[in-house]
Amino acid sequence: MIDVVVSGVLFDMDGTLVDSTAIVEGAWGRFGADHDLDPQTILAFSHGRQTIDTIRQFLPDLSPDEQRRVALELVNDEVENTDGIVEVPGAGAFVRRLRDAGVPVALVTSAPRDLAVNRMRAADVPVPDAFVSAADVEHGKPHPDGYLRGAALLGLAATDCLAFEDAPAGLEAAVASGATTVAVGPLATDVAADLPRITGYDGITVTPEGDGFRIRG
Known part of the structure; x- marks a missing residue:
């Protein structure tokens, strides 16, 4: 269950928005x-x-x-290989809901930029303007550099953001950045044990609240 007020949202890609x-x-x-x-x-x-x-x-x-x-x-x-790539259930519609509500969104991926863009487009998930790829950080996940940079691109502190992640290294990075972190999918590890968890984005609502946005689902 997610019920949090934040100023921005940070997404991993593989396993979080797209299934490759x-x-x-x-x-x-x-x-x-x-x-x-x-x-x-x-x-x-x-x-x-x-x-x-x-x-x-x-x-x-x-x-x-x-x-x-x-x-x-x-x-x-x-x-160039996008055969069989699909969205994680509801991912594209959720990113559009965030965009339409005015929520600042950044992609934080360990993939190179071209690969990430191709996979997002193949899955019909909008590519955020704020984008942190493998080439944009000195230290990859599980170091928090990517999430800290993603939040900074939005003009925010990571502690004011909600992060969605599916992998152990990514969850470690998101948690270390200070972002409120949601585990996506069935991952069963210590780092995911106490985190809110989703299997898809259908039914997650976005509403303005104060200076931020309440995300609930």
Whole structure:
């Protein structure tokens, strides 16, 4: 159950607004096969993190240049692949409700900008003007840099924002930023245990209240 008054909203992308599970699992599955690594172990670490951070974790002996090359190849393979991408239930309509109500909204993703835009458009979810991608932060999730920057782009403190996240690293980042944080989906980890949780956005209402907006659902 969500019932909070905030000044702005911050969204993760994959798993939070769009469902790209098949593409992500396929990419990391092929990577695991190429490097004799267990795909499930890779996926458990990679969810919510920048690609380069996952490469550094599982291929630590490569030079930094080679790590970046491998990461870029993975990203390039995914950028144009939008087959099977759909919205998380109600995500597009909810983002439009926020926009129509005048709520400042920012996207905070570990994905590169082109990949994120393609996936959002494929799922028919509006792309916010305020946008923090992998290239815009020095430290990726679980560091709070992205959420702090997203709030700053809205002219707000993160503590005045509501953040929606689905992954352990992302939830850690959002909570550390001070944003009121909602877990999206079935994630069962300690970081999500005490957070409000949703499985979709249908029925979440947005109404002006004082200097902010009450979001309830």
